[in-house]
Amino acid sequence: MKIRYSKTRLFSNLLLGSLFTLWGTVKWLEGSASYFGYFQLLLGILMVGNFFFERHNQYLKIENGFLTKHSLRKKSLKLEEVVQIKSFPGKIKIFTSEENLSINTGIIDEDSIKDLYPVLGSLKLHQKENPFLGWSQTNS
Template identity: 40%
Template sequence: MKIRFKKKTLYVKLMLGIIWTGLGVFLILEDDASKWFDYGYLVLGIAYLGIYSFDLTYQYLTIENGTIRKNGLHGFGKKIKLNDINWIKKYAGEYTLISATKQLKINTEILDEKSLQDLNSVLEKLNLPSDKTPFQPSNLV
């Protein structure tokens, strides 16, 4: 199961990539004496387009085979086994999944609404004590 970004988050990365790439191409073609930072704009734009492409393909999180993994550039492939999670903290639009040896932070503000519901349903199914999870009936608002 993929937990997806909001479309707005992806569009912002795409637009930044297009703007920086366009500015770099314009500055390189416009001036006969191109400067090194003119190429920097082009490199920055291509990097943003690469990040957009990566995020569009792999999305924010992947939940499969009993693990939850933060994909690539956002967490360098950081993952945690669902069975190892012994505490879920919710604070300021962020979940922190804590096991005995690892922590995984999830920014819920950049998640698609349907994907956030899917993530919540997966996390609700974990057998955690009511004081260690925000998903127990007494903790839901």
């Protein structure tokens, strides 16, 4: 199961990246590009590249008992090793005995977050350690 980025995040990155790339390219072709113009061009190319990376990989993947967060440094947790989950406004922190994973809920698509909560609620933890315990599709 893929937990997707919100469309707003994806397409704002594409729009801003395209504008930066276009502006930097125009300055470069005019011959009036300074370091700032080259920086804009580079930043635009990186933002457009980030759009394609995020659109292809999406934010989280839950597969074969692992929760994987896709970013520059991919991070995975085995769901059965989770010992505690903390929920904060706009953020979920998942802890194992060795590491933790932070999830920014503000950038997740609304339909995908409704898929994430039941998965987190199904983990066998004490009620004190799992604020999503008992969460089901009917809660969404």
